[in-house]
Each structure stands twice: as C-alpha cells, then as structure tokens.
Amino acid sequence: MSIADLILGFVLVFISFFVLLYSRKFPRFVVRGVRLPGPSFFPRILVVLLLIFAAYIFVEYFLLQKRKTSDEKHPVDAKSLLNVLWICLVVLFFFPLANLIGTFVALITLSFLLMVVLKSKWYEALVFSLSVALIVHLIFSVVFKIPLPEGVLFAKLR
Numbered sequence: 001m002s003i004a005d006l007i008l009g010f011v012l013v014f015i016s017f018f019v020l021l022y023s024r025k026f027p028r029f030v031v032r033g034v035r036l037p038g039p040s041f042f043p044r045i046l047v048v049l050l051l052i053f054a055a056y057i058f059v060e061y062f063l064l065q066k067r068k069t070s071d072e073k074h075p076v077d078a079k080s081l082l083n084v085l086w087i088c089l090v091v092l093f094f095f096p097l098a099n100l101i102g103t104f105v106a107l108i109t110l111s112f113l114l115m116v117v118l119k120s121k122w123y124e125a126l127v128f129s130l131s132v133a134l135i136v137h138l139i140f141s142v143v144f145k146i147p148l149p150e151g152v153l154f155a156k157l158r
Contacts (some may be wrong), residue, residue, distance in 0.1 A: 001062055005060070006058075006061050006062040007059060008057060008110035009054045009061065009081070010054075010149065011057050012050045012053055012054035012057070013050075013051065013054045013088050014048075015118050016047040016051050016054070018048040018111075019043050019046060020043075020044065020045070020047045021051075023039075023040040023043040023044055023047070024036060026039040026040040026041070026043075027039065035100070037144075056098045083118060086114060086118070087114065089135060090110045090111075090113070093110070094106060094107075094110055097109070098148075098149050099149050099151065099152065100151055100153060101151045101153055101154070102149060102150045102151030102153070102154050103136070103137075103148040103149050103150070103151075104133050104136075104148070105151070105154075106151075107129070107132065107136060108129045108130060108133045109129075111125075111128070111129040111132055111133070112125050112126055112129040115128065115129065123142055124153055126137070136148075
C-alpha cells in the first residue's frame with residue numbers, strides 16, 4: 001500500500017461526507033402517511049459503500065502495514081488494454097442499444113458478450129447475464145415501479 005492509496009481513502013471519505021450532506025436536502029417521499037425510499041435513498045447507499053471501501057483502505061494501510069511488500073511494477077500489456085476497451089465500448093453502447101431493443105434484452109446481450117470476450121464459459125455467462133437482468137428488472141420495475149426503456153422495436157410490437 002502506498003501513500004496514494006491512503007489519499008484515495010481520504011478522498012472517498014470526503015466525497016461520501018458531501019454526498020450525505022447534499023442528500024439530506026432531498027425531499028422526503030411520503031405516500032398516505034407512510035415514508036418510502038425517496039430521492040435520497042440511492043445516494044445514501046453509495047455513501048455507505050464508499051465508507052466501507054475507505055475503511056478497507058485504511059485497515060490495509062494502517063493495520064496491515066507490518067507486512068511490507070515490494071512495490072512491483074505491473075506491466076500493462078495489450079491484452080489488458082483491450083479488455084478495458086471492451087468494457088468501455090459495452091458501457092458506451094448500452095444506452096443506445098437499450099433505447100432500441102429494450103433494457104432487459106440489451107443487458108442480457110451486452111453482459112453475455114462481454115463475459116464471453118473476457119474468457120468466461122458461455123453457460124456461466126448466460127446464467128449470470130440472465131440473473132443480473134432479472135434482478136435489475138425486479139428492482140426497478142417491480143419494487144420501485146420505475147419504467148425502464150422497453151425499446152423502439154418492442155414498442156412497435158404492441
């Protein structure tokens with residue numbers, strides 16, 4: 001662990017502090033006297049995650065510093081850069097594809113293709129892609145009642 005990792009931990013705490021302060025200004029979501037998760041729900045989840053990551057960094061830096069490891073240089077090869085490029089392209093093309101064929105199908109397709117390109121077994125990639133798409137659909141459409149793009153192609157089928 002280097003000093004850069006320690007700085008990253010402090011930056012995560014700093015960001016989470018300001019996100020928490022800012023999310024307190026969001027309006028409360030009350031329906032028929034029942035307080036439901038509102039606009040501040042997701043930012044507060046992110047705050048908790050950022051604080052967990054920052055705590056992990058601090059534990060690694062301070063408590064486990066006794067195990068000094070040599071700072072090896074990790075060479076960047078073409079395969080690693082190509083993997084990063086694939087991930088960026090999938091993220092870039094997800095939203096246009098989701099508007100065209102729908103979020104559910106786009107998520108299954110792109111996550112399956114990405115996992116196969118990154119050398120996962122095809123059946124594991126298919127099961128994982130279907131599971132993630134189903135969980136995203138359940139969370140947004142069923143729990144929070146937030147409509148996801150169904151796509152131009154599927155909208156014409158109705």
